[in-house]
Amino acid sequence: MNFSAVVGQQAMKDKLLTSVHSGRVPHAQLFLGGSGSGNLALALAYAGYLLCKNPAENDRCGQCDACRKVDSLTHPDLHFTFPFPSTIGDTCTDVYPQWRKALIRNQYLDYATWMAELASENKQGNIPVKECHAILKNLSLKAYDGNYKILLLWLPEFLGNEGNVLLKLLEEPPEKTLFLLVCNNQDRLLSTIISRTQIIRIPPVDEEAIAAHLTGREGASQEEAARIAMMSGGDLVKALELLQNTENPYLDAFRNWMGYCYKRNMHMAAKWSDEFSGSGREHIKGFLRYGLEIIRAITVMEYLGERNGLSEKEKEFVSKLGSLLSPVKMVRIYDWFNDAAYEIERNGNAKMIFTELSFKIAKLFM
Ligand SMILES: [Zn+2]
The missing domain is CATH 3.40.50.300 (P-loop containing nucleotide triphosphate hydrolases)
Structure with a gap:
């Protein structure tokens, strides 16, 4: 090589x-x-x-x-x-x-x-x-x-x-x-x-280099390459997975987690937090970025009625979550995710961060 x-x-x-x-x-x-x-x-x-x-x-x-x-x-x-x-x-x-x-x-x-x-x-x-x-x-x-x-x-x-x-x-x-x-x-x-x-x-790969690789070697469009490069967090393996899968690998994790919070099944939410926090810092950061993108899609949908760039499964999830939480509550989750990403970036304890988030989000569903 x-x-x-x-x-x-x-x-x-x-x-x-x-x-x-x-x-x-x-x-x-x-x-x-x-x-x-x-x-x-x-x-x-x-x-x-x-x-x-x-x-x-x-x-x-x-x-x-x-x-x-x-x-x-x-x-x-x-x-x-x-x-x-x-x-x-x-x-x-x-x-x-x-x-x-x-x-x-x-x-x-x-x-x-x-x-x-x-x-x-x-x-x-x-x-x-x-x-x-x-x-x-x-x-x-x-x-x-x-x-x-x-x-x-x-x-x-x-x-x-x-x-x-x-x-x-x-x-x-x-x-x-x-x-x-x-x-x-x-x-x-x-x-x-x-x-x-x-x-x-070895730091994460530059987003520009990933985007260039996706357009040059993998035949992705400029727009798609830029979006995936941004979501990948500098992880080429993840970027190639995202390009291949029409379904985002974070979707199931996010949906399951929200399901536990909604049902206030805190035992399962804690188990999820425990397992997920062991999946690696870059993976967690990618997940939070994905969560932010989904929440943004929900709030934009509220105002514009648009759901561009989402898969069918994502649209379904977005509508359901949007029907359960008011825009004001969505904005609060958005802020918490941003805070969590900040803490993870600074080596915060992922298990504690996700456990605390689970409780806060479960309360929002009440
Ligand atoms: Zn040689």
């Missing part, structure tokens, strides 16, 4: 290239960001650049023997470790054919898609101790090309305490051995690992 194929993220690309050009490549780096930020794609492009035999200033050549092997995921000095369910193998080698297929097709792979690919949606992925031992073995061998030897460890948060067997290697790796850890959730990562890596925080 070339840097040019990574959507947006110019500052990150520059930073990574600078580390190579200045001869200061840290031996353990943590690419921290959501799947839709392109953290995996960036790590792959970086590994490809480091292994390329004939790199240009800003990108790898894409044509040399090393580049071709990286593209087919058969480069002997590029190793991968990733979570998988223990029912289908002992080490990543056992699952490598599926991994190759999934990653060649999609460098913006996310955990849910990967598990679905393995037909293991209901099983828990894991990086087992046998895989940790395989890493130690693989990295103790000399590089084939006498150049870098790279381990790309996708989702190190799935390492249990057995991940500690890697600490010594992370701290003092053999010469020209690099660890690229691609992580979605720092909170779930062993602190012993965090402290041994250099953290690179």
Whole structure:
């Protein structure tokens, strides 16, 4: 994968290239960001650049023997470790054919898609101790090309305490051995690992870059691309999902939640808040943006009688909610959602925020 194929993220690309050009490549780096930020794609492009035999200033050549092997995921000095369910193998080698297929097709792979690919949606992925031992073995061998030897460890948060067997290697790796850890959730990562890596925080993708990608590569209209880019919150995975699904993935969550509040089923509302708050900060932010858009649609509908840009299911939901709550009450919810988005942005406790919102909204229905 070339840097040019990574959507947006110019500052990150520059930073990574600078580390190579200045001869200061840290031996353990943590690419921290959501799947839709392109953290995996960036790590792959970086590994490809480091292994390329004939790199240009800003990108790898894409044509040399090393580049071709990286593209087919058969480069002997590029190793991968990733979570998988223990029912289908002992080490990543056992699952490598599926991994190759999934990653060649999609460098913006996310955990849910990967598990679905393995037909293991209901099983828990894991990086087992046998895989940790395989890493130690693989990295103790000399590089084939006498150049870098790279381990790309996708989702190190799935390492249990057995991940500690890697600490010594992370701290003092053999010469020209690099660890690229691609992580979605720092909170779930062993602190012993965090402290041994250099953290690179990958921000969300620029909305303009997402919109340009949607119009250029995905054939979306300018208007649709701009709307989806705005709703995606800089998450390319989410943007592509939104483009594919005529139905917004947040609709069901929003409808269920409002249903619990309306029936004043606070037990279910609390359960919903609990589950939803674990779905990741970017996802929650996207949900709140979606909620704001729906509420705006309701209030606009009140005045203009228009429901443009909504799907049939959304229109149905919007009419129902609009019939249950007065415009004044809708405006109050709108303000609360804005406040919640502000608090989430500042690392507020999502579970508490949604539980409190549930009570306030339930009261409005009385
Ligand atoms: Zn090359």
